[in-house]
Amino acid sequence: MTSSAAVVTLDHVSKRYGPAGTPPAVSDLSLTIPAGEIVVLVGPSGCGKTTTMKMINRLIEPTTGRITIDGEDVMRLPAVELRRRIGYVIQQVGLFPHLTVAENVAVVPRLLRWPETRVRDRVEELLDLVRLDPATYRDRYPSALSGGERQRVGVARALAADPPLMLMDEPFGAVDPILRDRLQNEFLRLQAQVRKTIVFVTHDVDEAIKMADRIAILQRGGILAQYDTPDAILAEPASEFVSRFVGADRGLKRLSLGRVRDLALTSPTTARVGEARADVRRRLDEAGAEYALLLDESDKPIGWIERRDLSGDDGVTPDDATPGSPTLQPESTLRDALSAMLGSSVQLGVVVDEAERVLGVVSVDAISEVLRAPAATVR
């Protein structure tokens, strides 16, 4: 557990709060959480998400089964030492009100008796990482922070001792949707840098789909309903419960996982300003197409020209084109792409690079193809 990311395994883990015979909160759960991935535990309220997470750092002890971190049985490690090596963000953030932001972040390093200079440097580094200006925030108390700032301090505090594993219980639960979206994006950016193993609890399917490398869907009683990538779960829900849980719009949700760059682009019939109309007509005939994409000298798209507007023998002018075909970037989600295309007359999306040069076009058909395809073609 000294590397930068840990593998966590749960092996037939059960937890029963009451005496034998009462229904368990977690039932025979087996999971492998790969190093460096975000695994999201999701499910309806009371399904055992928090219980599962707390068994990993031993705030709750399993009734039966085994949990290992990098092969070490957690029950064999002293609880206190184990926890100091696991970052923990609790649902209500739980910043210590009598300590400043810097002191809150420094809690675990001080428990580990780091030298003061190292603690100070680490605090600065972490506040920068979560985008809180150290000079402004270091000496503030939690009561003087907004909800979003507190969440960030909570994340910085959990990251303080550079743990290979982070447990996060609804870390963005207490903020408004817009701020939540921003914190999610920031966290994903952060994770791309730090590459921890992260167990993330939420009851929000959309958050799970957005954050997860893998999703574990739990059902009441802590029964594992499905454990797979978001795309696989959306494409092929393993049960009635899962498909109801992820929602009737799972096709659209799947589209938000895919990117335009994952689609095979087709090359449109193109035309240049000043080119003879007859030439363009001939190329459209050869391609069996109805529309040609008009480009300027630097390959930027101007708009689409319909075949029936190409009578005569003059040169093509920019006025011939109907502007308004949406341009898409390779990074656009398929959901955004589809939405833009449905709003345009041609129902084709023009994909451009950073210099706005045309890379190719995508059709609504290409996108619906993706939806019919089995999992793993997206992403």
Added chain:
Amino acid sequence: MDFLAQVLAWFTDPANWTGNNAIPLRLWQHLSLSVVSLAVGVAIALPIGLYIGHTGRGARFAVAVSNIGRAVPSLGWLGIAYPISTGLFQRAGIGFLPAFIGLVALAIPPIVTNTYAGLRAVDDELREAARGMGMHELQLLMRVEVPVALTVILAGIRVSAVAVVATAPLAALVGGGTLGAYILQGLALSDEVRVFAAAVMVALLAILTELAFAWLQRRAVSPGLAAAGDASWVEPPQLPAGPAIVPS
């Protein structure tokens, strides 16, 4: 006016500043008895309050203690302590010991109750965060629970301290000296000036004690807790036997 002039004259009379009935001697008896009683009271009550508050075990004990504290008046403590101490040491008239026992008993209940109530009022999420970050139970207590509950804990000690200083004069009844000696003498001699002068000194000591604790509280409690909107200590839970004493 005339009366106040007499009081002033009493204070400036050199006869009251020497001998075995001198003002400095009585003040010294008063303060040393108060300080020692409070210190021993804190030493007994604080660990009990911390243990009950941290573990949640023995809350009924805390309630019983506070009930006894409320039920027995100060004079009662003295009445109980006097025969016990004379019985223990088979020597009547040793005034310091029964007074000391009585004052310690007086000091204990507010400290136990407030310490217990203060710790119980600390949000559970803070305990969970502290344990989840790898604090030992003692670290959780000393680094999180006590600092967060400090206002309420200190308020308990403050109430005890003021009560002890204001009750110490009763020690004179069992030959324990203190400023109470002037009051007894004054009553016996129908010397109202002497009674009044002693009462003024007791009141001043009580006020000074109050101020000293107010200062200590401001110094010791984290500014993060003083900020508005933090409910973790403003409203400690009500004990079945009555509320904890919260600073005004």
